[in-house]
Amino acid sequence: QSPIALTPAGTPSLQSAPKYGTLIPNRIFVGGISGNATEAELKQFFTQFGAVKDAKIIMDRAGVSKGYGFVTFESQEEAEKI
Secondary structure, three states: OOOEEEOOOOOEEEOOOOOOOOOOOOEEEEEOOOOOOOHHHHHHHHOOOOOEEEEEEEEOOOOOEEEEEEEEEOOHHHHHOO
16 A cells, blocks of 8 residues: 555645654744845844844745745744744
């Protein structure tokens, strides 16, 4: 039996999905980022919630924003405020 099953919507789904990515403490996912926003602006915006260690906007191979990214705070408490 194949590990991939089709859901009613016709999209493949893994029955026992492996974990993707790495869990990084103090990091939050940010979606809906404007295509012309910069990592510096993202970092600046989130400093109102706490000390930001890093901000990363995910880009495609052509260098175009995919509209989401990650913000890493100095502490887990700051990340959990959001």
